[in-house]
Amino acid sequence: MLEIINLHARVGDKQILNGISLQVRVGEVHAIMGPNGSGKSTLAQVLAGHPAYEVTAGQATFQGRDLLDLEPEERARAGLFLAFQYPVEIPGVSNAYFLRAALNEIRKARGQEELDPIDFMDLAEEKLKLVEWGPDILSRAVNAGFSGGEKKRNEILQMAVLEPTLAILDETDSGLDIDALRIVAEGVNRLRRPDNATVVVTHYQRLLNYIVPDFVHVIAAGRIVRSGGRELALELEAKGYEWLTEAVPA
Amino acid sequence: MSPSPESSVESLVNREYQYGFVTDIESESLPPGLNEDVVRTISAKKQEPAWMTEWRLKAYRRWLEMKEPHHWANVSYPVIDYQKIIYYSAPRTAKPLGSLAEVDPELLRTYEKLGIPLSEQKLFAGVAVDAIFDSVSVATTFKETLRKQGIVFCSMNEAIREHPDLVQAYLGSVVPPNDNFFAALNAAVFSDGSFVYIPKGVRCPMELSTYFRINTADTGQFERTLIVADEGATVSYLEGCTAPKRDTNQLHAAVVELVALRGATIKYSTVQNWYAGDAEGKGGIYNFVTKRGKCAGDDSKISWTQVETGSAITWKYPSVILQGDRSVGEFYSVAVVNGKQQADTGTKMIHVGRDTRSTIVSKGISAGQGNNSYRGLVKVLGRASGARNYTQCDSMLIGNRCGAHTFPYIDVQNPTAAVEHEASTSKIGEDQIFYLKQRGLNTENAISMIVNGFCKEVFKELPMEFAVEAQKLLGVSLEGSVG
Ligand SMILES: Nc1ncnc2c1ncn2[C@@H]1O[C@H](COP(=O)(O)OP(=O)(O)OP(=O)(O)O)[C@@H](O)[C@H]1O
Ligand SMILES: [Mg+2]
Secondary structure, eight states: OEEEEEEEEEETTEEEEEEEEEEEOTTOEEEEEOOTTSSHHHHHHHHHTOTTEEEEEEEEEETTEEGGGSOHHHHHHTTEEEEOSSOOOEEEEEHHHHHHHHHHHHHHHTTOOOOOHHHHHHHHHHHHHHTTOOTHHHHSEETTTOOHHHHHHHHHHHHHHHOOSEEEEESTTTTOOHHHHHHHHHHHHHHOOTTOEEEEEOSOHHHHHHSOOSEEEEEETTEEEEEEOHHHHHHHHHHOSHHHHTTSOO | OOOOHHHHHHHHHTSOOTTOOOOOOOEEEOOSOOSHHHHHHHHHHTTOOHHHHHHHHHHHHHHHHOOOOTTTSSOOOOOOOTTSSBOOEEETTOSOOSSGGGSOHHHHHHHHHTTOOOSGGGSOTTEEEEEEETTEEEEEOSHHHHHTTTOEEEEHHHHHHHOHHHHHHHTTSSSOTTSSHHHHHHHHHOOOOEEEEEOTTOBOSSEEEEEEEOOSTTBOBOOEEEEEEOTTOEEEEEEEEEOOOOSSEEEEOOEEEEEEOTTOEEEEEEEEOOOOOOTTSOSEEEEEEEEEEEEOSTTOEEEEEEEEOOOSEEEEOOEEEEOSTTOEEEEEEEEEEOTTOEEEEEEEEEEOSTTOEEEEEEEEEEETTOEEEEEEEEEEOTTOTTOEEEEEEEEEEESSSOEEEEEEEEEEOOTTOEEEEEEEEEEOOHHHHHHHHHTTOOHHHHHHHHHHHHTHHHHTTSOHHHHHHHHHHTTOOOTTTOO
């Protein structure tokens, strides 16, 4: 579904990604871990097409299409979803209005009919259950004045509504209390289908008890320095990153 | 690569001005220039009574003694030669019209093209329209329906002839002819406008609306609107405007007076989309307007809502004199400037009565090389115990070449008054746009959504029909995010 080969990227003069290669197939869950500032969010943003990041080498294909050639909204419409590490506030625009506009763009791209506000509310109510939220959140402005944890949960609500084929969750677990962590993780698990895939960026092996990954990758200094199975996360928890990063030239 | 937020908003706001066409209709115009004879001729053409001619002449003589307020507002423009302006122009067919059937079909087509069909069955249900073409009112719809409730809705001209006592009692009572340079000019040469009277206790059953259109080249438009809501009456009034694209500047110096008696409510909404000039700043309307309301009675309320997107220069401060005790004044404004547009707009709230309250919400959006200034005065007189004002003034910048300025003036002479002012300036963020694009919206819709959210507190004050108009103007889909 997603194939990344030797991806290099920079922001301004600063080179951040130094040759990332990664393959994600349908049905899989991949976890990405690594020290602060190693390039995890950059990878996610580059895949989503943030204009501040410049790809200097390498390729990425998504469902057979050249991902890097697509506008961010085309990537979204093709089924790529990024749950932001820092979700953005859009004052004055209600969550419901925003979600329906986004969903209708994606439905149009899939050749489905657009939903009117009434049908949308029915669907939204179903999705709210998944994140154990009441309908009040729909009338609030997008992320404006949300607590850190609420913003993260709102990302998962959006994911539930948009039903992406590839979801990249960038530290969605950070800042969540214990109950919220369970709710978010269960939500993500229930959204798993044989024909979609999930990439979770996290610092905590705790999350991986809920969302069990097929693969764990460690990024350091813009490269994947180690890949393994579920047990790699436990090993990292015990030993930290140093034993992996020491060998890597900065 | 995706376009920068600046370029896409510019293309959005810069979309070809779609109301820039000229109607090919024979019109009767006076030669350019202004003197006492021109004032008398205008008055004569309108078959006005002697008191009205005198009123105009007095204003004209005052105007001669006044100076244009060139350095007051934060705008600049070349000196206007008042002898080069045409002060009267009317479609040649314009005689007092008995019914819509008598309106020139070319004029009806013009309004259809502007999206304002004048035939009553095609109109928005529940909106009565007075259409002003150059200097004269060409049609007023739903007059009969309104007359049954004692409501007067007609051209100012007709009001001067048919309701002289009402006109004499209120004309100039809020904006006296000597109020300011442009108000004096207007008083001398105003050619038409709308007049509304809502009798005691009547709630006007439909939105009343005036649609202004400048057609003839080099014509100034000087309309005058007077709205009187008698005790306990309620009315909502809408004003819309467009003009053809021309490469010379045209002057629009209107006066609007509102009078709310005891317990009355007047809501006045404007969507202003005059031609703004081209990208180099050539042409466009100079919009120098005096709008003022008087809450004359206790417990009365006047609310101004404006969405200003057009004109080369906008200079306007819809104001409220809060004379009655417990009266309420409101001002909700969205002003958008782009290209080389300049806007200096805001409000004045003058608290005279006890326990009077005013609210000001101003949203300025600047793009291109546009320059947007908010200028607001909150004045609390000695007698106005318990007066309250809340002002919120937000600016949004799109790009690096535009400007936003805020000039709040506060003058409080009563120690029990509470005046609160909040201001913010923000830049439309690349991260906001990217976030929305990541959810499937294109850049244009993303910017629309962000700008629309920014203006929400104002848009929700607009009547439904106008909210739709405002949404179109900003290229914004408002559905669901309003109300
Ligand atoms: N827009 C930017 N401008 C300047 N530097 C940036 C920008 N984005 C990322 N960086 C830098 O690139 C490096 C990688 O950042 P990135 O956000 O990808 O790290 P991360 O692995 O997600 O870290 P964390 O675990 O703290 O979230 C950091 O040194 C960061 O400061
Ligand atoms: Mg990160």
